[in-house]
Amino acid sequence: xxxxxxxxxxIKTILDSLQPGQTINxxxxxxxxxxxxxxxxxxxxFQVLPCPIEPQTRMMFLNGFSNGxxxxxxxxAFTGRPILSAIHPDxxxxxxxxxxxxxxxxxxxxxxxxxxxxxxxxxxSLQTSVPFNATRNVDVDESSVVVGCLKTRNSFFACCSAxxxxxxxxxxxxxDDSIDLNNCEKVSRSFRVGGSQNISDSxxxxxxxxxxxxxxxxxxxxxENCFGAVNRRHKKFLWFNEQLTEEEYKKRRAEVDLSNxxxxxxxxxxxxxxxxxxxxxxxxxxxxxxxxxxxRLYNCVRCDECxxxxxxxxCYRCRIGVNLENSCYxxxxxxSGNLYLVTGGTYCQGLKFSSACTYGTNLEYxxxxxxxxxxxxxxxxxxxxFCILNKQxxxxxxWLLVDQIKCDMLAQGEYGNFWPAKASIAGFQNSxxxxxxxxxxxxxxxxxxxxxxxxxxxxxxxxxxxxxxxxAGDIPEKLEDCELFVGVPIYDKVAGRHYSxxxxxxxxxxxxxxxxxxEHYATRLVRLLDFSYGPIAEKRICTSCGQExxxxxxxxxxxxxxxxxxxxxxxxxxxx
Numbered sequence: 001x002x003x004x005x006x007x008x009x010x011i012k013t014i015l016d017s018l019q020p021g022q023t024i025n026x027x028x029x030x031x032x033x034x035x036x037x038x039x040x041x042x043x044x045x046f047q048v049l050p051c052p053i054e055p056q057t058r059m060m061f062l063n064g065f066s067n068g069x070x071x072x073x074x075x076x077a078f079t080g081r082p083i084l085s086a087i088h089p090d091x092x093x094x095x096x097x098x099x100x101x102x103x104x105x106x107x108x109x110x111x112x113x114x115x116x117x118x119x120x121x122x123x124x125s126l127q128t129s130v131p132f133n134a135t136r137n138v139d140v141d142e143s144s145v146v147v148g149c150l151k152t153r154n155s156f157f158a159c160c161s162a163x164x165x166x167x168x169x170x171x172x173x174x175x176d177d178s179i180d181l182n183n184c185e186k187v188s189r190s191f192r193v194g195g196s197q198n199i200s201d202s203x204x205x206x207x208x209x210x211x212x213x214x215x216x217x218x219x220x221x222x223x224e225n226c227f228g229a230v231n232r233r234h235k236k237f238l239w240f241n242e243q244l245t246e247e248e249y250k251k252r253r254a255e256v257d258l259s260n261x262x263x264x265x266x267x268x269x270x271x272x273x274x275x276x277x278x279x280x281x282x283x284x285x286x287x288x289x290x291x292x293x294x295x296r297l298y299n300c301v302r303c304d305e306c307x308x309x310x311x312x313x314x315c316y317r318c319r320i321g322v323n324l325e326n327s328c329y330x331x332x333x334x335x336s337g338n339l340y341l342v343t344g345g346t347y348c349q350g351l352k353f354s355s356a357c358t359y360g361t362n363l364e365y366x367x368x369x370x371x372x373x374x375x376x377x378x379x380x381x382x383x384x385x386f387c388i389l390n391k392q393x394x395x396x397x398x399w400l401l402v403d404q405i406k407c408d409m410l411a412q413g414e415y416g417n418f419w420p421a422k423a424s425i426a427g428f429q430n431s432x433x434x435x436x437x438x439x440x441x442x443x444x445x446x447x448x449x450x451x452x453x454x455x456x457x458x459x460x461x462x463x464x465x466x467x468x469x470x471x472a473g474d475i476p477e478k479l480e481d482c483e484l485f486v487g488v489p490i491y492d493k494v495a496g497r498h499y500s501x502x503x504x505x506x507x508x509x510x511x512x513x514x515x516x517x518x519e520h521y522a523t524r525l526v527r528l529l530d531f532s533y534g535p536i537a538e539k540r541i542c543t544s545c546g547q548e549x550x551x552x553x554x555x556x557x558x559x560x561x562x563x564x565x566x567x568x569x570x571x572x573x574x575x576x
Contacts, residue, residue, distance in 0.1 A: 004403040008047070010410055015044050026054040028061065028446045042316065042328050046340040046352060049416030051329070058329060059317055059535065061447060063433030064421060065343040065355055066320065066332035067136060067148030067160050069170050069522055070430040077131040085134040086147035088427045088452045094131040098140075101133035106380040110390030113401060119409050120420065123365060123377045126389055127423060130380040132368060136425065138346055138358050148426075150334065150346060156502065157521060160320070160332065160432065167505050168521045170435070170529065171320060173310065179508060180521075182528050183296065185310065191514050192524075195285065195532035197298070203258060203514065204271065206531050207285060215258065216240075216271040218279055227253060228271055230279040233576040240274055259479035259513040281560045282568040283542075283551040285533060295533050295552040307535035307552075319535055320432065332432065341418050353418055356425060364402075368425070376402050421449040435526060436534045438555070469498065472518050479509055482516040495520040530555035542567055 002008045018040045023032040033054040043050050051058055067086055074085035077094035085095045096104070109129045114122060138150045146158040153164045161172040161181075169175065170182040178187050183195040191203040199205050200212040208217045214226040221233050227249070228240030237249035244252070257263055286292075288299035294306040303315045312324040321330060325337035333345040342348075344356040351360060356368040363369060369381045376398075377389045386398035393401065409415035421428055428439060428449035444451070469489040476482055486506045489498045499520045509516060517524065533552035540551050544567035551562050563571055 003399040004406060006403050007406040007410070010407060011047055011049070014049060014410075015040075015047075018043065018050070024050060024052050024054075026057060027052055028057050029054055038316070042340070046328070048340065048352065049410070051341060051416055051418065053418075055317065056536075058418075059319060059331070060433060060437055060439075060443070061421070062329060062331040062341070062343055062418065063319060063436065063535070064428035064431045064439075064447060064449065065419070065424045065426060066432040067344075067426045068431045068433070068435050069159050069525055070426070071145070071147055071157060071159070074134065083134050084145060084147075086136045087132060087134065087425060088430060090452050091425075091427055091450070092128050092422075093425060094128070095134035096131040098133050098135055098137060101131070101380070102382065104131070104380075105382070106130045107384065107387065107390050107392055109379075110387070110392070112391060113389055113405060115404070115408055118412065118414065119365070119377065119405060120414055120417070122389060123367075123379065124420075124423060126377070126379045127367060130390070132380060132425065136344075136356060136368075148332075148344075156505070167502075167508070168525060170525050171308070171432075173322060179505070179514070180524055180528065182525055183308065183532050185298070189512075191512065192528065194528040195296070204268070209287070216267060218271075218275050219281070225249060225253075227256070228267070228274060230275055231572060231575055233572060235576075240270060241278065257513065259509065259515055260477060261475075261515045261518060262477050264515045275557070279561065280543075280568060280571050281551075281554075281557070281562050283540075283549045283562055283564055295535065295537075305537070355419065355423075367423075374398065376405065421447040424449070427452055435529055437536065475516055475518050479513070479516050482506070485516065492518075492520040492523065495523050497522070527556075531557075544571065 020037050022035040025032050039050055053061060070086060072085045072089055073082040074087055074089040074095050076083050077096050087093050087095055136148045140149050140152045144152050144155045146152050146155055148160045149158050151162045152158055155163050155166045158166055158169040161169045162174060163169050163172050164176040166175055167179045172181040172184045175181055175184055175187040178190045180192045181187055184193055185197045187193050188200040190199050193199050193205045195207045196205050198210040202212060203215045205217045208220040211217055211220055211223045213224050216228040218230040220229050223232055223235045225236050226238040229238045237244045237246055239252055284295045286297040289297045290301045292300045292303040296308040297303055297306060299311045300309050301313045303309055303312050305317045306315055307319040310322045312321055314326045315324050316328040318324055318327055318330040320332045322334040324333055327339040329341045330339045331343045333339055333342055336345045336348040338350045339345050340352045342351045342354050345351050346358045348357055348360045350362045352364045354363050354366045357363055357366055359371040360369055361373040363375050365377045366375050367379045369378055371383045372381050373385045375387045378387050381387060386393050386395050388401055406415055428444055429452055469491050470485055472490050472492045475485055486501050486503055491498050497520045533554050536553040537550055538553060539548055540562050542549050542564040543561045544563050549564040
């Protein structure tokens with residue numbers, strides 16, 4: 001028996017009338033797009049109106065709601081004391097500590113539904129009243145200084161990651177004892193690794209898998225003791241693609257000091273030259289997939305037009321997820337199923353139009369609710385059921401009012417829309433979308449994103465004693481001479497921002513013989529990210545066969561040599 005009979009009758013009439021080929025005008029781009037069978041099937045499955053935003057623009061919009069590479073100092077909602085936060089200091093959203101967020105009953109902010117007002121407007125009023133968990137972490141220990149992380153321990157400046165004993169990571173999953181990682185899975189005891197899996201005891205490794213005790217690798221698999229290699233498989237003792245004997249390799253390797261930043265710069269340039277001259281790029285990266293399409297898919301089944309999904313099944317246009325099932329248009333979700341237009345859902349089932357919820361079931365238009373079931377338009381609730389706009393109802397009252405609200409939203413043209421851009425907790429300028437897509441000023445204006453200074457508040461301490469600050473350009477060449485730069489503000493003139501190197505971090509550099517950082521950590525991680533493919537599909541010509549193929553945007557290598565999958569595999573076989 002239907003629990004929302006009036007809504008069900010209205011939506012059935014609308015869905016039955018949908019036909020492939022109908023045009024819809026995108027409210028963001030102002031351009032028409034064509035409704036197809038897939039979109040109609042999705043709408044019928046989730047019993048929703050077609051989202052009016054053009055599908056690719058929709059994904060770019062959704063990515064603006066997922067945490068990016070940010071760590072701010074923002075005033076506490078009640079004390080005014082600066083606390084670490086994933087939310088910009090000028091955002092209208094309020095923050096409290098994670099512990100306080102767990103202990104606060106936010107039904108006290110609830111109010112009754114007003115049928116004469118916009119539903120999304122009423123939720124926005126609630127969103128700007130309820131204080132948010134400042135760090136947006138799930139299952140993170142108190143010793144970690146991280147934001148938007150899951151299952152993280154003893155780590156510093158990790159964003160959207162699940163890591164242990166790491167410094168400076170972005171979208172790193174199941175990694176440990178490493179520094180400067182992004183788009184990685186299962187990386188251990190390594191430094192500056194991007195877009196790679198199963199890497200250990202290595203440095204400067206990109207788009208590689210199952211390699212160890214190596215440095216300066218691109219697109220290598222099952223290689224060990226290699227220094228400078230591209231497109232290689234099952235190799236040992238390579239030196240910038242030159243095959244050496246074990247004795248020759250060890251002799252050359254002993255002469256290189258990776259803690260000396262001038263030697264690093266020399267070898268880095270040599271590696272870039274090798275990558276530009278010899279490297280072949282596959283149209284897409286991924287492995288272990290069945291009936292799937294997209295970029296950076298790993299062990300996925302029936303996932304179409306997805307990006308950076310791990311072990312996900314039956315998903316469509318989802319980005320940055322782990323163990324996601326039967327979901328469409330999701331960004332940054334994990335261990336969840338049956339999501340539609342959701343960002344940040346973790347351990348959830350049956351969510352629509354929701355953001356940053358955990359352990360939730362059957363939620364609609366909810367934000368940062370934990371362990372809640374059957375709630376609509378709620379913000380920051382914990383362990384609740386049958387709530388609307390943070391107000392408690394009986395089960396019978398709940399369904400009667402939800403039926404009315406959804407009918408009202410249909411009449412107002414709101415139901416089926418995602419949140420307005422101002423509702424992004426992360427803020428579009430500081431989101432994962434900004435990192436992968438690099439929004440233009442025009443796009444931000446089209447989205448209606450809040451204009452916030454992306455630098456303000458991004459410092460390593462609430463107050464900087466400028467008299468103690470040192471210049472990054474003055475950092476010595478050798479690591480052992482950098483002691484005076486530990487634990488003090490360092491100014492990166494190019495980035496226009498301060499950073500610091502912790503004592504514990506410095507000890508890792510010494511033990512691993514790694515270079516002292518001369519750039520702000522955000523600059524380093526964004527550069528790492530630019531080496532990887534982004535989520536935007538583009539058509540290019542295969543350099544080998546001349547046929548058109550689908551690949552993905554790359555900021556660092558726009559003129560790379562791209563091979564279609566068939567030509568790429570043939571090339572690898574010939575080279576290896």
